[in-house]
Amino acid sequence: MLHVENLTKLYAPGESGGGIRDLSFDVAGGEFYTLLGPSGCGKTTTLRSVAGLEEPSFGRMTIADHVIFDAANGIFVPANQRRLGMVFQSYAVWPHMSVFDNTAFPLRMLRGKRWGDAEIRRLAMRTLETVGLAEFAPRSAAQLSGGQQQRLALARALVAEPSLLLLDEPLSNLDALLREQMRSELRRLQKEVGVTAVYVTHDQSEALALSDRIAIMHNGRIKQIGTPHQIYHQPCNAFVATFIGRSNLLRGKLLERNNGQVRIATALGPVLCQAPNDAGGPPPAAALIRPEHVVLAAAGQGNPANNRFHGRVCQMSFLGEATEYVVQIGNVEILVRGMTGQYDGPEDVELYLPPEKTLAIAADEI
């Protein structure tokens, strides 16, 4: 559906100059595809390049096999001829128009197709109904609440049945409760309409909940592309591992490889890990384990074996459904998600990092 090849836009020379470098990715038809990354990682620049609001320096982009940008051949289709839908971070709902006029605007602007007023009315009202704003049609858009403006922006983006819907942090201006609600509604609408969506966010929980696939970006480059499950459970580098979810990252040195398992020398001592990504690329040099996978036992209870360490609970925070413990082992602090009431003071404990849940990854720069 959307095909992006070596897309590059530089604002200033050098790695720290911002912009995007050499991005390539494909979005399949009907897919909900998310660009996720911290602020300044280039995700919005990427989206705006797809929209035609920015002109990249190099690369090539096609939508359904139509070339919309090709630096080598000097092709740049302007935004108003790409026929996309876009929801802006600020919604950009025009306050001087009614809800209906906002929605009907893309239909009135369509080239080549001249619709009668009745047809425009029918299509716009149908879309307003889909987002639940039909009764507000004659109202001024300035009178809508934040959540309603968001729906209107979505209606405007969808009304002309674009092949591609672009969403630029559309939920970031809503308060927490509304955000959850809009999140599931957005997902429902996208599947219902069947539109391909490219979604930009810095909020990992949003990305995990909504996406079919996620591209994690950092410093203008894509760090990993995968399903939410892959991204969480098999991060291929330290940036992705620490950006998504809570994690314990133990940097060290590769000691030995053995049947898809590796042993890494860390500050705790040698740690045995899985190494599913250990093919080509830099050798793994860090061990990663999520707090919920660490096993806690009272001191002296576990059998001495691989990946067992003695430590002391030095801090705990009650999270409601669970408690998070900080266990100190020498100079290293390990986060452990455990049951509430398991420990309630500084106690000596034994930690077990199950090798099948411990991942060896590349220890790239962060």
Next chain:
Amino acid sequence: MTMAVARGGGRSSTASYYPQVIVLIVLFCVGVIPPFVFLAYSSLHELDPSGAFGAFTLGHFAAIFASRSFSSVIVNSAVYSLGSALLALVIGAAQAWLAERTDAALRQVLYVSSIVSLGIPYVLYIVAWILFLGKAGPVNAALQHMFGGTEPYISVYSLGGMIFVEGLLWSPLAFLLLSPVFRNSDASFEEAASICGAGLLSTLRYVTLGMARPALLALGLLVFIKASESFEVPALVGLPGSTRVLTSTIYQRLTLDMPPDVGSASAFGVLLLVVMAILLQIYGRVVAQTHRYQTVTGKGFRPRVIRLGRWRYAAGALIITIPFIVVVIPLATILWAALLPYYQAFSIKAVPLLGFGNFVQVLNSPSFRGAIVNSLVLGAAVATLVTVLSAVAGWCVARRVAGARLLDGLAALPLVFPAIVLGLAFLEIFVHAGSRLYGSLLSLVVVSMVAYMPYGLRYAQLGVIQIHPELEEAAAIAGARQARTFIRVVLPLLIPALISCWLFVFLLAVRAVSLMLLLAGPDSQVVAVTLFDFWNNGQVGELAALGCVWTAIMTVFCIAFLVVARRYQLPIG
């Protein structure tokens, strides 16, 4: 738009009582109430030949409504104000959009030209256009050359000429007031239109102009009001061609008619006040409407520049043309006139006559130097006094202390006075109250303070609103008393607003002609009035030379004003 009647900002504090509010209210009453009383009184009374008030009469009003010229005066006023507003709006909006929203070539030129034009005295500007478009001007000469004949093709002394000059006069301010409107509008509104398939012109028409409509309406109304109360263009361009509007009629009754008819002039003044009060009321409502379109702004707010593509150079040409008309032509005309011993249209033959004789004469004459010094002293005194009063009054109004609304209302009252009417009202006060102030520089200071207090107050009030009340509350918690908090916390934060307030009032005070015209005496000649007298005496060369010198001095002040205003992101004007 400091004329905004909006009252806003800050939590309303508990009604607390401040002695300084009482002092300010008394002070404002003394300045503001007498002009109304004297104007109304003299419009309703006969005037004895001795100059004292006689019997009560409605005759002045009756005569006005009965006169045949009255309806033409009203129609002229309306057409003149409307035409000027439209012209200023079109030129100003085009410039603001090009400069703020597009990548048009050379757009920086617009700021420079607007700044320079703010420093040109009205009289000088108007005279330049009269010379340029007049019978002996280059435009008529060129038209005669092209189409033959010896009759002038265009007459500047007409309603069209008045609209043209007044519209141009206001276009730089329209530009400066509209550019923040375009600058601060979030680019995503236009980007959204682009995504929806709208091209450049559709986006401009449906989105950019649609969203700016309340601001455009407010500005149009502001120029309409300013044109209605303007005096210089009606007097210099209108009167020679007998195109009379309300303000020039007042002037005519007072100075050109023999004997002067103070009663009739006052009655006209009262009518004009009523018109102004209604217009200002409407204006207040329209300004309140401009805030209706405020919406959510994303964190990624960025005013983006629209790529004009192949239109870029066409826009560049327009950008060169507008300042050429607004600034270069009048200044060149004035410079030409200043260098000639007696005025004649531009020609190669006249070049050998050029010289600095007029400059030498103007700079050597003690009376002209006196006028320059008087103007500067007047401007500085008025600006300083208004700024000091505004700082205290502005705080009281912004923090809504007890009595603040009364204070605000009183200070805003002089806005309904067109300058010529305020001058007339104070003339009557000085004459009848037998004051020794009449004709002194001090009298001009007092009158100017009353006239410009509303602007100063609005500046200071906006400045205070930007200071969060918690900053003062923190000082109070830390143990500081009211006065100390004001001096140590509020004033330092208010300084940028006050500097720009000072400069703005200064520029207004030295530019004004109509306010001073009826009041300036031999000891209190100021530059603006001197220029006006020069023109009436036909001393074009001296006028132009003095004007050039004065424009140079004022340009420095204008630049200072804009630098301060831009630096601290204050609303201009």
